Amino acid sequence: MTSDLISVKVVEKSSVTDDYCVMKLTALDGAPLPMFSAGAHISAKTPQGGMRNFSLANDPEKREYYLLGIKAERNGRGASASMVDTVKAGDVLEILAPENDFELVSADQYLFIAGGIGITPILSMCRQLLREGNENFKLIYCSQSPDTTVFLDDVTAPDLAPYVTLHHDKGELSALYDFWPHMEIPDKRHIYCCGPKPMMEDIKDMSGHWPESQIHFEDFNPVQVLRADDRAFEVYLSKSGRRLRIPENQSILETLRSEGYDLKSSCESGSCGTCRTTLISGNADHRDLVLTDMEKETSIMICVSRAKNGELVLDI
Template identity: 55%
Template sequence: MSTTPTVMSLRVAVAEPAARGIQRFELRHPEGAELPAFTAGAHIRIKTPGGAMRQYSLSNDPAERDRYVIAVKREGNGRGGSLSLVDGVRAGALVEVGAPENLFELDAKAKSFILIAGGIGITPMMAMARHLLAEGTRKFKLCYLTRDAESSAFLDELRGPDFAPHVTVHHDQGDPGNAFDLWPLLEKPGSAAGQHVYCCGPTPLMDAVRDMTGHWPASAVHFESFGGDTKPHADDQPFEVRLEHSGRTYEVPVGVSILDALRLEGVHVPSSCESGTCGSCKTRLLEGEADHRDLVLLDEEKADHIMVCVSRAKTPCLVLDL
């Protein structure tokens, strides 16, 4: 019986601009073998040249078994993963890739869909739209909201004859007063008709959709976050972590995660997504107060646990059960 490999070494067949600040990567097996199957909404984890693992949504047709296609936004004020990938990976390179996972899957019982994408949040929606077009039995409406045409990936394809009848593209030009009005789409709950909402994009967009779908059944509204609060805050300060088992203390500078600070010192902590979404790096917190920035911990866990991939400290020192 064959098994799906946990990590694969794939070749970058294409690395090219998809829009301003966005790079498109096409990954294939070096020997031309089939890749593990995926479903619309799935993501893969990629090891960047800097050593960090980052997850990116697959945007190509799930029926394809010869390639994975992702689009990566170059985040200048992020934690360096996207910079490392966009600036450091060219066509022909080999990258370590995890098998596809899906936490944002289309509901099999849904009869129609409203897909709402903001910015780079279009990536999983492209796979969904391709799948639904090929399926041909369930209706969908895709709203793609961006700042301007130059920063919009997949724009030419979405304006083509296959997608155009299903797609609305809106550019706000950076003016909040020019935001697209989603209320007419969401005013009437579509649950009785089997309609589901899927939203992926920046936090303000997802918060707005949450507010406008408060009268929808929770089971009919789905969100895909880019991860926890991974960007540095203006008031971030360096702090220390002390490892209970060894007694050693390490400094965590501004802009560096606890996980990366420990990794640089040769201390291994299990990790996977490195974006505060998977729970792999959950660590017992013995002393100190954490500044939680993940999407995993329950309220009752926050006093004595921390996700070391994204969270920081509110006190000068955290003591970890490591």
């Protein structure tokens, strides 16, 4: 474990479906948790062993707890699924302090667009605006049905419901919400979108004629970590003097952790830079979204990147 990790207790957990749950976390001593801003996320160490990012749904002033909405990505590597399937009320988790790549900027008006679990950070934004007395926002929240709608009670509560359009598409393409009327004519609104990748791609396409500074997206999974054609390779750890085989179905980070190495990470999806490691030599297959071309000559993100061929020599 790293010294940055904070121990918290799961005081409440409720299941929405087999794939969705809501968790409330508190400090072990009941003290206020670290400050955060609307749109922020924490990284949590999951029962599966990996670190994963989860957005905070509560008003930033409510620091006596953190409220998470979690979806089990059944086609992923098992970390989010282990949170939904395994964690229960009373368990202790280890997390990193909140960070924010999805900040709520000051604006005259807002349009929030959420799909599925993407409601989580946007709910925090709505709660902050309501507390501040700002009523200049609209929320469009899309899900398949009421039964699969995370935070349904919150978005239909009397204080928030007047600002919410709740749309259920029943999983049918013909019933998807038509966002174009909201995008056709650019204005001063700031648009925040979080949801499934197809939804966000649609919003990006529809908002292409808007000022880029007014369109904001949150995406925790921008990188395909493992690919069908991945092959095993070796890394040589220069400080340890060890040579290890990295299987085709594991990252460098996962393999090294399984060998007892205590390595810091956060997103584990190639987008934060926490696991940056010095690359001494080797032909790396860089899959991150952080390093510049020049930096790739001497650094590697071991949560996602691999070897194109041959051996990688790392400063570990």
